[in-house]
Amino acid sequence: MHKSVIVVGSLVLGAVALGPLLAAAPDPAAVQKIVDARVAKYKQIGKANKAIKDELGQAQPKLADVQANARVIEALAKQIPSWFPRGTGQQPGVNSEARPIIWEQVPTFRQRAAGLAGAAHQVGAVAGTGNLDATKAAAANIGLACKACHDTFREKK
Numbered sequence: 001m002h003k004s005v006i007v008v009g010s011l012v013l014g015a016v017a018l019g020p021l022l023a024a025a026p027d028p029a030a031v032q033k034i035v036d037a038r039v040a041k042y043k044q045i046g047k048a049n050k051a052i053k054d055e056l057g058q059a060q061p062k063l064a065d066v067q068a069n070a071r072v073i074e075a076l077a078k079q080i081p082s083w084f085p086r087g088t089g090q091q092p093g094v095n096s097e098a099r100p101i102i103w104e105q106v107p108t109f110r111q112r113a114a115g116l117a118g119a120a121h122q123v124g125a126v127a128g129t130g131n132l133d134a135t136k137a138a139a140a141n142i143g144l145a146c147k148a149c150h151d152t153f154r155e156k157k
């Protein structure tokens with residue numbers, strides 16, 4: 001009797017200890033969904049960034065369009081950290097370019113996202129003044145902000 005209580009007790013303890021491990025076992029299909037969703041968002045960022053560059057390459061750029069796209073980038077950039085729940089990086093059965101270092105250097109990753117939001121904010125503000133040269137100069141910082149994050153946190157193709 002006494003012995004079986006101990007056995008049951010240790011089984012329960014074992015289950016309690018294992019529970020979180022089992023719950024954390026990643027389902028590749030579920031992880032891939034999260035990856036696909038963030039890649040789609042990044043493509044929106046890429047599209048807005050290209051629209052800014054294309055507009056600024058015109059003979060008479062419409063700075064209102066540049067401003068609108070800068071605001072799109074700023075809003076998305078602020079969301080970036082929320083697109084990377086722990087456990088959604090590269091792993092078997094998942095196609096992702098998100099390097100493990102993202103979750104080892106979360107504050108730096110957040111800083112890079114904030115860097116992009118700040119650069120985009122600046123472009124929106126400067127475009128609002130109607131100063132084309134200053135807008136072009138500010139826009140160059142958006143590309144640098146992408147690169148600053150990709151160089152460290154995204155797998156090189």
Ligand code: HEC
Pocket residue numbers: 035038039042043045046049073080095096097098099109110112113116142143145146147149150153154155
């Ligand atoms: C804070 C970090 C960070 C910033 C800033 C950032 N990216 Fe990325 N980007 C990533 C990571 C990480 C991935 C890989 C996501 C994955 O595959 O799970 C990625 C993926 C992408 C993709 C998807 C590539 C594909 O598979 O087709 C595009 C497009 C992209 N980024 C464009 C940009 C552009 C353009 C900017 C700047 C305007 C930018 N990113 C800024 C981290 C960042």
